[in-house]
Amino acid sequence: AQKITQTQPGMFVQEKEAVTLDCTYDTSDPSYGLFWYKQPSSGEMIFLIYQGSYDQQNATEGRYSLNFQKARKSANLVISASQLGDSAMYFCAMREKGSSNTGKLIFGQGTTLQVKP
Amino acid sequence: ETGVTQTPRHLVMGMTNKKSLKCEQHLGHNAMYWYKQSAKKPLELMFVYSLEERVENNSVPSRFSPECPNSSHLFLHLHTLQPEDSALYLCASSQPGQYNSPLHFGNGTRLTVT
Numbered sequence: 001a002q003k004i005t006q007t008q009p010g011m012f013v014q015e016k017e018a019v020t021l022d023c024t025y026d027t028s029d030p031s032y033g034l035f036w037y038k039q040p041s042s043g044e045m046i047f048l049i050y051q052g053s054y055d056q057q058n059a060t061e062g063r064y065s066l067n068f069q070k071a072r073k074s075a076n077l078v079i080s081a082s083q084l085g086d087s088a089m090y091f092c093a094m095r096e097k098g099s100s101n102t103g104k105l106i107f108g109q110g111t112t113l114q115v116k117p
Numbered sequence: 118e119t120g121v122t123q124t125p126r127h128l129v130m131g132m133t134n135k136k137s138l139k140c141e142q143h144l145g146h147n148a149m150y151w152y153k154q155s156a157k158k159p160l161e162l163m164f165v166y167s168l169e170e171r172v173e174n175n176s177v178p179s180r181f182s183p184e185c186p187n188s189s190h191l192f193l194h195l196h197t198l199q200p201e202d203s204a205l206y207l208c209a210s211s212q213p214g215q216y217n218s219p220l221h222f223g224n225g226t227r228l229t230v231t
Binding site: 004031033035037042043044045047050052091095097100101102103104105106107108109110 | 148150152157158159160162165167172173205207209211212213214216217218219220221222223224225227
C-alpha cells in the first residue's frame with residue numbers, strides 16, 4: 001500500500017505568488033517524522049523542512065512552511081513568494097518510529113513545480 | 118570536502134560489463150543508503166547499512182551487490198545489468214537515532230544500460 005501520496009504530478013505558479021504542494025500519508029505508528037525535499041534538474045536531493053508527529057506547531061524554514069493536519073494525515077508544503085529557482089521536483093517523505101534503527105525514509109511520487117516569470 | 122560525494126556522475130555500460138558506483142560521506146554519519154530513482158516512480162530504497170552492517174535489502178536482484186568497507190564509504194557493484202536498470206542511483210547518509218535527522222544525498226549517478 002502506498003504510504004506517501006502526492007496527487008499533483010505537475011504544478012504551475014506565477015513568480016512571487018504562493019503555492020501549496022499536497023502530501024498525504026498513511027501510518028499506524030503514533031511516532032513519525034515528515035520531510036520535504038527539492039530535486040532540481042541537476043539531480044541532487046535538497047532537504048527543505050521537517051515536521052514531527054508530536055510537534056505542536058507547524059514547521060517553518062524561511063519561505064517554506066508545512067501545513068500539518070494530523071487528523072487528516074496531510075503535510076502540505078507551502079512555498080511563499082515563489083522564485084524562478086524554485087522550479088524543481090518536490091518530494092514528501094516519512095520516517096516511522098519502527099524505522100528508527102535504520103533511519104530510512106519512504107518517498108512519495110513527487111510533484112514537478114514550474115514557476116512562470 | 119563536505120557532504121556526500123558520488124562518482125561517477127554519469128555511466129553508460131553494456132549488459133555484460135562490470136562497474137562500480139562509489140559514495141563517500143564526510144558528515145560523520147553511521148548509516149548509508151542506496152536509492153534507485155526511475156522515471157515517474159518514487160525513490161526506491163535498495164540497501165541500508167548501519168555501522169558498516171547491512172541492515173536492509175529490499176528484494177534487490179543479485180546483479181546489484183553493495184559493499185560498505187567503513188562508515189564513510191559505500192559502493193554498489195554492478196554486473197550483467199538489464200536495460201530496465203537504467204536510472205538515477207542516489208546515495209545518502211544519516212545519523213540514525215536522531216529522529217529528525219534528514220538524509221543527506223549525493224548528486225547521484227545517472228546510469229544507462231545499453
